[in-house]
Amino acid sequence: MKKILFFLVLAISLWQCEPDVEDPTPTDPVAEPTPYPFQSPPFFPPMDIPLDNPLTYEGIELGRYLFWEQKLSGNNTQSCGSCHMPQHSFSDPNQFSVGITGAIGNRQSMALVNLGWAYNYFWDGRAITLEQQVLEPITNPIEMNESWENALEELRNDPLYPPLFKAAFGSTAITQDRAAKALASFLRTMVSANSKFDQERLGQYTFTADEEAGFNMFLDEGGINPNTGESYGGADCFHCHSHAGMQMGDYLFHNNGLDAHFQNDAGLASITGNPLDSGKFKTPTLRNIELTGPYMHDGRFQTLEQVVAHYNSGGIMSATIDPMMEAANEGLFLTATQQQQLIAFLKCLTDTSFIHNPAFSDPHE
Numbered sequence: 001m002k003k004i005l006f007f008l009v010l011a012i013s014l015w016q017c018e019p020d021v022e023d024p025t026p027t028d029p030v031a032e033p034t035p036y037p038f039q040s041p042p043f044f045p046p047m048d049i050p051l052d053n054p055l056t057y058e059g060i061e062l063g064r065y066l067f068w069e070q071k072l073s074g075n076n077t078q079s080c081g082s083c084h085m086p087q088h089s090f091s092d093p094n095q096f097s098v099g100i101t102g103a104i105g106n107r108q109s110m111a112l113v114n115l116g117w118a119y120n121y122f123w124d125g126r127a128i129t130l131e132q133q134v135l136e137p138i139t140n141p142i143e144m145n146e147s148w149e150n151a152l153e154e155l156r157n158d159p160l161y162p163p164l165f166k167a168a169f170g171s172t173a174i175t176q177d178r179a180a181k182a183l184a185s186f187l188r189t190m191v192s193a194n195s196k197f198d199q200e201r202l203g204q205y206t207f208t209a210d211e212e213a214g215f216n217m218f219l220d221e222g223g224i225n226p227n228t229g230e231s232y233g234g235a236d237c238f239h240c241h242s243h244a245g246m247q248m249g250d251y252l253f254h255n256n257g258l259d260a261h262f263q264n265d266a267g268l269a270s271i272t273g274n275p276l277d278s279g280k281f282k283t284p285t286l287r288n289i290e291l292t293g294p295y296m297h298d299g300r301f302q303t304l305e306q307v308v309a310h311y312n313s314g315g316i317m318s319a320t321i322d323p324m325m326e327a328a329n330e331g332l333f334l335t336a337t338q339q340q341q342l343i344a345f346l347k348c349l350t351d352t353s354f355i356h357n358p359a360f361s362d363p364h365e
Contacts (some may be wrong), residue, residue: 003291004279008165008241008282012302017338020257023311025199031167032299033056033057033058033169033170034056034057034058034170035054035055035056035057035199036054036055036056036060036185036189037060037212038049038055038188038189041191041193041198041246042193042198042202042246043201043204043245043246044117044119044193044247045178045245045247045306047116047188048114048116048117049188050129050131052181052314053181053184053185055133055185055188056168056185058164058167058168058272059168059169059181059182059184059185060185061164061167061183061184061363062164062165062167062168062169062182062186062188063182063183063186063187064168064186064359064360064363065160065161065164065363066080066179066182066183066186067079067080067081067154067183067186067187067365068080068081068362068363068364070082070361071151071154071155071158071187072138072144072146073100073144073145073146073153073235073285074100074101074144074145074146075100075137075145075148076154077100078099078100078143079142080134080183081139081362083097083109083137083143083212084109084112086293086355086356086357086360086361087291087355088111088292088356089112089113089139089192089287089288089291089292089354090111090112090113090190090355090360091108091110091112091291091292092109092111093128093293093294094109094299095108095298095299095300096108096109096142096264096299097109097286097293099140099141099142099143099144099145100143100145101141101142103141103142103145104142104300105126105142105143106264106265107123107265107298107299108294108295108296108298108299109296110122110123110284111191111284111287111288111291111292112187112190113190113285113287113300113354114190114191114192114193114287115130115187115188115190115248116130116189116191116250117245117247118185118247118251119305120188120251120253120282120365121133122136123267123281123282124267124268124269124270124271124281124282124295125253125271125282128188129184129269130183130184130187130188131180131181131291132180132354133184134180134183134184135148135176135180138272148176151167151179152176152179153173153174155174155179156174156327159311162174162176165178168182170268177264178317186363187331189340189359190354191354192287192288192351192354193246194319194351194354195287195288195348195349195350195351195352196211196348196350197243197348197349198246198351200348201246207345207348208344210341210344211341211345212336212342212345212347213341213344214342214343214344214348215342215346215348216234217233217235217237217334217338217341217342217345217347218234218235218237218238218241218345218346219237219238220233220234220235220236220238221234221236221273221313221326222233222234222235222236222326222327222332222334223236223311223314223319223326223327223330223331223332223333224330224333224343224358231333231334232333233338234325234332235308235311235332235338236311236324236325236333236355237286237311237324237342237347239324239326240252240254240256240283240322240324241283241285241286247285247287248285248286248333248349249283249284249285249286250283250288251282251285251365252282252283253267253268253277253280253281253282253283253285254280254281254283254322254324254325255267255278255279255281255314255318255320255321255322255329256281256311256315256321256322256325257310257314257315257317257318257321257322257325258300258315258316259311259318260281260316260317261318262278262279262318265297265298266278266279267279267280267281267297268281268282272299275320276320278279278318278319278321279318279320279321281296284319284332286346286349287349287351288350288351288354288355289304289346289349289350289353290304290347290349290350291350295307304343304346305343308334308339308342308343309339311327311332312331312332312333312334312339313331314327314328314329314331314332315328315329319331
């Protein structure tokens with residue numbers, strides 16, 4: 001009897017000492033983020049999406065909240081959307097944006113259009129990836145003037161964000177890397193591909209006579225034919241704003257004849273330190289150009305008429321002027337009618353469905 005009692009007690013004690021077995025069906029399972037099936041629009045090349053930041057519905061939605069989140073600024077009054085307004089194709093109608101302290105920048109706010117096909121971000125190309133680009137405005141003292149440490153702490157204390165980060169990344173950890181990935185994902189979905197130009201490529205729209213004439217000028221050489229002494233009749237736009245790949249910009253760096261000297265802003269040279277890069281700035285896309293004035297890196301031109309007049313004049317010669325400015329110091333010799341026809345074509349790049357897309361709107365409202 002004693003032996004039976006001994007083994008019974010031993011069995012009970014061993015059972016009590018066994019480690020807990022993990023519940024195979026936890027009450028709060030973490031769902032995997034849902035892949036976002038991105039497809040490039042017709043005639044666009046594939047988008048280069050980083051392997052470590054695949055597009056997901058949850059990541060994009062988190063990025064949308066962060067894009068419009070004023071807590072990312074030092075005094076909680078500005079978001080990314082404050083200087084990138086939808087009605088202006090996510091650019092700023094002011095020549096220079098004003099930061100939270102009242103400080104004013106020295107470059108025009110670039111439009112956020114089709115950034116997933118671009119590279120070398122900012123006018124001087126100092127950010128290689130979108131994930132790098134989105135980090136800077138928060139800490140820039142003349143923009144949002146906030147430390148990432150403070151911004152992240154505010155997000156952690158907001159009951160809205162831990163669930164959004166958990167849905168996008170599998171845990172409630174709120175980090176700078178995750179915030180950057182979500183913002184970049186959102187920006188990659190901001191695709192404009194429904195202008196008259198796109199519709200014409202698809203056979204859904206027919207250019208007017210002026211728009212057709214403007215498109216032909218856009219694609220033709222400009223300046224004077226040395227053999228005949230007559231104008232080629234083109235506008236030379238295609239060199240830097242090719243429609244191959246439907247981007248309307250090569251995203252490379254050019255000196256387009258704005259100045260003879262560059263003491264105020266050396267452009268790419270301020271990053272590379274190479275004097276041969278002085279006065280070179282990134283070529284922006286011409287998509288939605290009708291909506292994104294003022295124009296050039298410093299917003300010096302208020303209208304498209306002024307922009308076209310600049311190129312028609314040939315621009316200002318300098319040591320680093322781009323060789324593709326073939327009519328430099330000479331001019332294109334476009335008539336007033338031809339200039340208006342060129343502008344008529346440029347307005348065919350306007351995509352009103354892009355600026356009114358609810359997927360890009362402020363979710364905090």
